[in-house]
Amino acid sequence: MQADAANVFDRVYNGRVAEAIEVGCMAHARRRLVDLKDTDCRVAYPLLLIRRLYKLGLAD
Numbered sequence: 001m002q003a004d005a006a007n008v009f010d011r012v013y014n015g016r017v018a019e020a021i022e023v024g025c026m027a028h029a030r031r032r033l034v035d036l037k038d039t040d041c042r043v044a045y046p047l048l049l050i051r052r053l054y055k056l057g058l059a060d
Contacts (some may be wrong), residue, residue, distance in 0.1 A: 026050060 011017045030050045033043040 026053065 009022075012020045013022045030047070033047050033050070036043045037047065
């Protein structure tokens with residue numbers, strides 16, 4: 001299940017209401033990497049991979 005970080009979803013992930021695997025939001029991950037792109041060259045490759053994922057999503 002993909003959801004924002006609101007604590008109302010915690011009971012889904014900890015098994016109290018249901019069982020779900022928590023996955024992160026690519027937009028939030030990307031935003032952190034974009035913030036680092038001018039100071040850390042290591043983020044170039046992860047940003048490329050995220051760009052490719054977004055491109056795949058547009059093909060649907």
